Amino acid sequence: MKNKLMRFSGIFTIIICFLLISSINIFGQEVQVSEWNIPFLNSITGPIASIGEYMSWSAYRAADEINAAGGVRGKPIKIEVIDTGVSKDKAMEEMAKLVDSALVVMGPVPEACIMAAVPIAVKAGLFSLVSSTSYEYAVEYFPWTLSWYPITEEKLPPITAAWAKLHPDMKTVVQFVENWAAWPPMAEAHAVGLESAGVKMLSQVDVPTDAIMFGPLVLKALAQKPDGIVLTCNSEKAAKIIIELVNKGWKDMAKILVFSSADDTALYTTGGDSIEGISIYNYIDLNLDDPRWQAFREAYKKDHDGIEPASLSTNYYDSVYMISEAIENTGITGDPAKLAEERVKIRDYCRNVKGFKGVQLTWDMTDGVPAGKGTFLFEIENGEKVFRAMAK
Amino acid sequence: MSEVLYYFLGFSAIYILMGWALYLPYRVGQLNYLIVACMAITAYFGGFAAREWNWPFPVILIIGIMISTIIGLIFSQAIGKAPCFTVVIVGLTSVFIVKTVIENWKLLGGTVGFFHIPNVNGMLIIIYGLLILVGFLIYRIDHSRWGRAASVVFVDKDVAVSLGVDIKKIGMFFQIVSCAIAGMAGTLDAFLVRSLSPEFFTFGMIGYLMCILFVGGYTTMWGVIFSAFFLQGIPLMFPSSIASWRQVIYGALLVLIILLRPEGIITRKMLWRMKPKAYFPVNTQIKNSKS
Numbered sequence: 263m264k265n266k267l268m269r270f271s272g273i274f275t276i277i278i279c280f281l282l283i284s285s286i287n288i289f290g291q292e293v294q295v296s297e298w299n300i301p302f303l304n305s306i307t308g309p310i311a312s313i314g315e316y317m318s319w320s321a322y323r324a325a326d327e328i329n330a331a332g333g334v335r336g337k338p339i340k341i342e343v344i345d346t347g348v349s350k351d352k353a354m355e356e357m358a359k360l361v362d363s364a365l366v367v368m369g370p371v372p373e374a375c376i377m378a379a380v381p382i383a384v385k386a387g388l389f390s391l392v393s394s395t396s397y398e399y400a401v402e403y404f405p406w407t408l409s410w411y412p413i414t415e416e417k418l419p420p421i422t423a424a425w426a427k428l429h430p431d432m433k434t435v436v437q438f439v440e441n442w443a444a445w446p447p448m449a450e451a452h453a454v455g456l457e458s459a460g461v462k463m464l465s466q467v468d469v470p471t472d473a474i475m476f477g478p479l480v481l482k483a484l485a486q487k488p489d490g491i492v493l494t495c496n497s498e499k500a501a502k503i504i505i506e507l508v509n510k511g512w513k514d515m516a517k518i519l520v521f522s523s524a525d526d527t528a529l530y531t532t533g534g535d536s537i538e539g540i541s542i543y544n545y546i547d548l549n550l551d552d553p554r555w556q557a558f559r560e561a562y563k564k565d566h567d568g569i570e571p572a573s574l575s576t577n578y579y580d581s582v583y584m585i586s587e588a589i590e591n592t593g594i595t596g597d598p599a600k601l602a603e604e605r606v607k608i609r610d611y612c613r614n615v616k617g618f619k620g621v622q623l624t625w626d627m628t629d630g631v632p633a634g635k636g637t638f639l640f641e642i643e644n645g646e647k648v649f650r651a652m653a654k
Numbered sequence: 655m656s657e658v659l660y661y662f663l664g665f666s667a668i669y670i671l672m673g674w675a676l677y678l679p680y681r682v683g684q685l686n687y688l689i690v691a692c693m694a695i696t697a698y699f700g701g702f703a704a705r706e707w708n709w710p711f712p713v714i715l716i717i718g719i720m721i722s723t724i725i726g727l728i729f730s731q732a733i734g735k736a737p738c739f740t741v742v743i744v745g746l747t748s749v750f751i752v753k754t755v756i757e758n759w760k761l762l763g764g765t766v767g768f769f770h771i772p773n774v775n776g777m778l779i780i781i782y783g784l785l786i787l788v789g790f791l792i793y794r795i796d797h798s799r800w801g802r803a804a805s806v807v808f809v810d811k812d813v814a815v816s817l818g819v820d821i822k823k824i825g826m827f828f829q830i831v832s833c834a835i836a837g838m839a840g841t842l843d844a845f846l847v848r849s850l851s852p853e854f855f856t857f858g859m860i861g862y863l864m865c866i867l868f869v870g871g872y873t874t875m876w877g878v879i880f881s882a883f884f885l886q887g888i889p890l891m892f893p894s895s896i897a898s899w900r901q902v903i904y905g906a907l908l909v910l911i912i913l914l915r916p917e918g919i920i921t922r923k924m925l926w927r928m929k930p931k932a933y934f935p936v937n938t939q940i941k942n943s944k945s
Contacts, residue, residue, distance in 0.1 A: 307898045345898040350847065350854055351665045352889050352897075358657030377767050377849035382657060402769045441757040441765045443853075 295596035298339045300325075300585060301360050302578065303369035303379065308348040310372055312527055317371060317394065317578045318343045319565060323558070324582035334586045335594075341582065346370055350378035361386035365596065366588075366608050368581050373399055373443045380407060387602055389609035391585070393577040396444040397631070408613050408630035410577055411545070414447055419455030420653035421543045421637040422492070425519050426459035428541075428639075428650060429490065432517055434462045436488040438479065438503055440469040440495035448521060449494040456492075464488055469495045469503075480506040490517040497526035501533035508536045515539030516641055525573040527566075530645075540642050541650070544573035546622050547638045548647050558621050570647065580620040588612050658890065660778060664846045666886045667781045671839040672859075673866040673878035674792055675832040680872050681796075681804035682825050683811075684738050687745025687860050688729055689836035691752040692722035694855035696840035698762050701771040701850050711774045715841050722837025726830040734826035749855065756852045767851035774845045781842050788835055792875050795831070800824060865904050869911050871918025880920050 302321055306314040321341045329338040346353040346369075353375035360367055361382060367390045370379045376392050376399055383390045384406040392400050393410040400409035411417060426432060435456055439449040453463045464486040467479050480503060483491065491507065493500040500520050507518065515538065520529065522544040529537065548559065548570055558579065562571045588594070588611035594604045613630040625634045636654045640647035672689065679686040696718035703709040703717070729748070733741050757765045774780070795801050803824055806814040811821055844850060866885060871877025885904060889897040911918060 307901065344894050347898065347901065348853075350851075351661070351886070352900075354661045354847070355658055355665075355890060358661050361657055373767065374851045374853035377769065377851050378847050378854075381848050382661075386657075398766050441754075443765055443767075446765055 293335045293337055293595055294598075295337060297337055298334055298365070298586070298589060298596065299342055300339060300582065301342045301344055301364050301367050303344050303346050303353060303356055303367060303371065303375065305348045305371050305375065306343065306345045310348060313394075313572070313574060314345075314371060316562070316566065316572055316575045319562070320558075320575050320577070320579035321368065321582050323561060324579045324586075328582070328586050334589045337596075339582065339586060341368075346375050346379075348372060348374065350374055353379040354382060357382045361388050363598070363601075364388060365594065365601070365604060366391070366585055368393070368578060368585075371395075387605055389605055389612070391581045391612065393581045394574055396448070398444045398447055400630070404630050405609065405613060408627060409632065410581075412632055412635055414444065414451050415454065417635075417637060418448060418451035419458060421639055421651075422452045422455030422519070423459040424651040424653045425541055425543070425639055426456050426461050426490075429517055432461060432489040434464050434486070434488045435490040435492055436464045436467060436483040436486055437492040438467045438469050438483065438495055438500075440471060440499060442471055442496070445494050445521075445523065448523075449492075452492050452494065452519075452521065461490070469499055473499060476502045476506045477510075479503065480510055484510060484512075489514075490519065492519045492521070493524060494521045495524060497524040497529035498532055500524040501529050501531075501537065504533055504540060505536045516541050519543065522573045522637075527569055527572065530569065537642055538645070541639060542642065542647065543637055543639045545635065545637060546571060546573060546576055547636075547649060547652070548640075549649055550622060552622075555621050576621050580618075583620075584612050584615065584618060587615070587618070655778075661846075662886060662890060664778055664781055666883050667778075667785045668839050668843050668846065669863070669866055669882040669886060670785060670879055671788060671835055671842070672863055673870070673882055674788065674875060675835040675839065676863050676867050677872060677875060677878055678792065678795070678832045678835075679741070679825070679828045680808075680867065681801070682807040682821070682828055684733075684736070684741040684825060684829070685745070685864075686741055686829055686832055688726070688748050688829070689745075689832055690855055690859055690863075691745070691748040692725055692833045692836040693840035693843065694749075694752050694756065694852075695725065696722050696837040697844040697850055697854075698756060698768065700841040700844040701768050702762065704772050704845070705768075705770060711780075711845065715838065718841040719834050719837045722840070723830055723834040725837075726833025727826075729833075730826040730829040734829065735822035736825075746857070746860075749857070749860070753852050753855060763850070765852060767849060767853075769849050771844055771848040771850070773848065777842075777846055781846070784838060784842070788838070789875070789879075791831075796875060800827060804828065862904070865908050868918055869907055871920040873917050873922045874920055874925055876925065877918045877920040881918075 304314045304318055306318060325339040325341045328334060333339060344356050346356060353370045357379035367383060367388060369392065370376050371394050373395055376395055380390050380392065380403045384403050390407050392407050396411055397409040397413045400407045437449055437452060439446060456463060467483045469479060493503060504518060518540045520540060520542040525542055525544045559571055562575060563569065588608045592607040592611050594607060614627055616626045617624055623636060625632050634654065636652050638649065639651040641650050675689040699721060700714045700718050703714045729744065733744050756762050762768055803814065803819045806817060807819060807821055807824060814821060866878055866881045870881030888903060889900050
């Protein structure tokens with residue numbers, strides 16, 4: 263009887279000890295989720311579906327790589343792409359679905375959806391990585407967003423100045439500007455850089471958003487006898503304007519500069535041989551000698567009929583890595599009871615991460631604004647981008 | 655109330671208001687897209703007045719309605735009895751002009767947009783209160799002498815003239831009321847979304863409103879209510895992968911309805927059949943006299 267009692271009390275003690283240890287794990291830093299669900303409010307249908315597609319592609323690729331390497335804190339990452347179709351109502355309703363449960367959100371895309379949906383996230387204390395937009399939009403929702411790009415007025419003038427320095431005989435420039443989202447402020451920044459290099463800006467040519475015919479616009483520009491042209495309009499329009507310029511006798515192709523947002527598939531498919539020799543700037547160096555980048559580039563080309571990665575293609579790839587790093591380094595558990603606290607941890611980590619290793623370069627964030635990100639200038643030679651200059 | 659339901663109900667109500675704004679002039683056979691321009695103007699006015707001048711919401715709402723009423727009055731002088739095609743062209747042009755002005759006006763944020771419109775408490779209650787009020791007004795118009803005259807104008811203008819209907823006057827009346835409703839919807843939209851972008855007021859919105867009007871039914875005000883809730887609910891009812899196809903669903907639905915049920919899902923005949931017999935004293939009288 264005494265032995266039985268002793269045995270029973272021994273088992274009881276073991277059970278109590280086990281429960282105590284378990285409770286320490288439960289209330290400690292143990293991960294409480296079976297997978298890290300990261301919602302991505304993207305536009306994979308509608309007018310910017312092609313951009314949305316490669317943004318989703320890059321986010322999935324990052325998640326696949328992370329999961330293949332063992333996941334984050336032992337759990338896999340799951341990217342949940344939610345289509346907003348460039349509809350403000352849909353973006354708001356989808357964001358409203360997420361505010362009670364999501365740890366962090368990627369997107370929305372594009373700007374109209376950001377303006378509509380991010381205020382809902384801000385109100386709920388949910389951090390959104392709006393990595394495809396410019397500083398002008400992101401800053402409006404600080405500290406609940408971060409800017410993927412440096413301040414426009416600081417980032418763009420050096421690259422247009424570098425382009426002007428490559429062509430010292432270029433004294434006058436006409437800029438074609440499409441009035442859309444943050445493009446007019448970008449056009450102003452282009453002009454600042456060119457003027458700092460001693461180039462005179464001639465009268466700007468406005469490109470209507472719904473323009474179909476570009477002949478009259480090109481004639482208006484050529485009537486001013488410019489030495490150079492800057493195209494701040496979408497890729498399709500940029501390609502058509504270049505074709506018109508060539509048809510009207512424009513010879514010095516390197517003195518046509520296409521801005522980063524036009525570095526998209528339509529520029530190459532519509533432009534064809536006509537874009538041979540033009541200058542273009544963007545935020546990725548295609549020929550970067552880095553195995554990780556080259557693997558990304560090859561995979562992208564394989565899945566996109568041989569087309570090179572577009573300017574925005576790396577943004578959400580790096581965003582997924584940044585979030586996973588934040589989860590890893592701040593001990594996020596995914597415990598719903600700690601949701602508000604852990605959202606703040608992710609926010610603070612991402613907004614001030616130092617030495618973040620992106621697929622293209624390593625950079626620091628200070629209060630949500632990046633430093634040390636470069637802008638690259640290329641010329642198109644035989645259909646390939648050839649590096650010409652870099653500006654920081 | 656969950657945030658999803660809040661925005662679903664909010665947007666549905668605003669689209670009902672805009673659907674009614676399109677429905678009213680269509681009673682006399684005019685598609686008045688000027689309502690989208692009015693919506694944009696009052697939305698920007700409301701946002702600016704609230705953020706920059708700290709005007710109270712009721713004052714902004716009233717002035718917004720007044721502004722769009724005046725716009726409606728001015729335009730209706732010219733297109734009050736114009737054919738549908740002319741009204742469409744004027745409406746589309748006005749949307750284009752207003753959008754271009756906003757895009758080039760830095761004070762309103764230009765192409766970048768307008769942020770941080772102050773929050774108004776109880777917005778959903780305000781929206782639904784106004785919706786009921788407008789609904790009652792439209793019901794009264796539909797069942798008035800104006801409504802009956804509009805039905806005749808829709809079928810045959812010559813017959814309407816021969817019956818003594820002033821086509822210009824009735825066209826002007828419906829256009830002005832529709833602009834006033836759109837002005838109200840614009841102000842409410844600005845305070846619901848709390849940000850504004852020229853991209854919010856595109857031709858895509860016209861397409862969506864057309865879908866609301868023609869799928870729901872253009873012969874009665876109830877069709878708009880049904881289709882606004884139904885179309886707005888499609889993306890929420892289905893999983894994201896299916897909801898991505900909503901533009902295709904809207905388009906296919908519109909084509910199917912036009913082919914199979916040209917007057918829309920809810921028609922006047924349908925409502926007539928649904929009404930209890932007791933509501934028709936004339937029929938009862940006839941029946942009684944026969945017996």
